[in-house]
Amino acid sequence: MSTIWAITLKELKSYFVSPIAYVITAMFLLVSGYFFALILNVTRDAGMMTYLFGNMAVILLLISPLVSMRLFAEEQRNKTLELLVTSPISDAGIVIGKFLAALLLLALMLACTLHFPILLLVLGNPDVYPIISGYIGIFLMGSAFLAIGMLTSTWTQNQIIAAVSAFSISLLLWFLGASSNLAGSGLGQVLNYLSLNTHYESFAKGLLSLSDVLYYLSTIGILLFLTIRSLETRRWR
């Protein structure tokens, strides 16, 4: 445990010393603030935050690869991976430690947007449940993006390649449902089910459905497992 936490702390330090954390958080706040202002101007209904969450999801799709790309690619380029994997910590421990750091950064970014709903609560009378479930949903979706990015980061020592691969895979998984009409009913349903976007809708409506939470958790679980495996292959190459 203490070694996993050591990795998390080290990653967080790296995020904040190299100004990645500040730049990404600032960009995220800038763009989501812009959308929030637009939404405030155009609509006055109780679901205003729902629109904003939709926009935040797209922004996260774009910037999560930038958070995750360095996690393993940089260790490989720097030759520091040799230090980590020869230390008395399992590959799973390394992966979890790093993922935890990325999650904490994501949580911080989302926490920085809390003034939007607080503003709404002060000025108006929005539904509270869709706001809470919306934050949970967006956090889960963002975690899935980060898990995808961490996996692609183990494939290469080039951060750009890691980011581009992560972005493409995330986008494909996001729009997988769109191809369900073409694929016929059986396969179409499966594709629709696998799509990252489909499961987000219930959160936006204020529902915390167990099956959707489980979908995200298992997707993240599978991605972490693949990351651990990908890391292990170096032993046998």
Added chain:
Amino acid sequence: MITVEHVTKAYANQQHAVSDLSFEVPQGTILGFLGPNGAGKTTTMRMLTGFMAPSSGRIAVAGFDTVKQSMEARRRIGYLPETPPLYNELNVRAYLDFVGRLKGLKDKKQRQARIAEVAEACWISDVLNKTPNKLSKGYRQRVGLAQAIIHKPDVIILDEPTIGLDPKQIQETRKLIKSLGGQHTVILSTHILPEVQMTCDRVIIINKGRILAEDTPENLIARSAGLQRVTLRVHGPQAEIEAHLKSLEIVQGVQYQRSDAELHTFLIESQAEGIQARLAREMVARDWGLYALQTAEGSLEDVFIQLVTNEQGGTDA
């Protein structure tokens, strides 16, 4: 302390990087791994540390199998890879603290004490608050060394520890490595011969993934010498001298090298003790003018080149 049994490593679509390697390293020994570039040194070290698994064979460190009991083995190993594994975002103190935690030093006070100790041992106390991108190559290497010993491992593995250092730093690093022997078992790789001669208790010479020789540096040098070589400069009739030298039963080989007027130089090979004294007597008895009698020192370089070139000749033929 370290047992390597019939270890082979084959990379995908490439010849064996290491074939059928077997050796043992007793506790407290400093072992030098000597070989030309691409001989399989780094591959062997990476297998010892568990970074890679052998394709076949078995490695045990302090009695723990590096694949099956990897965690136990890793706890007992300190490793300095070819490139010191430093993070530009962490200053030296934060870095050593991170590595200390990673290696299982849980107590903060204990870690701080160890950081101070290794910083002093590796002469990096004055740069603890600097980040690695502001450090010279020598300092980076020493921070790498400090990192490898912070958890007092039984086994320290150093891949080319003096590469890229200036002569003064090389000397200091060697001193440091020598001071680690005894309480730690050290394995270091190098392609620099004097390094082995100066720091190591035992040497393994490796080429193309195979062990060519294993012994103490002194024995290896003696082996090359096996024959002693003596240079003789003498004044007198060349043909007669040469014939007489060849007639001596204790002389294995006589090589005429050059003449300067009546002064001739011969290179004489012999296994006999006291060959120098005997040659001197022979020359004086025949009234030839003895000008110089010099024993050519065997060096590890001779053994190395002899072994490596023999091997290459052997496999090419």
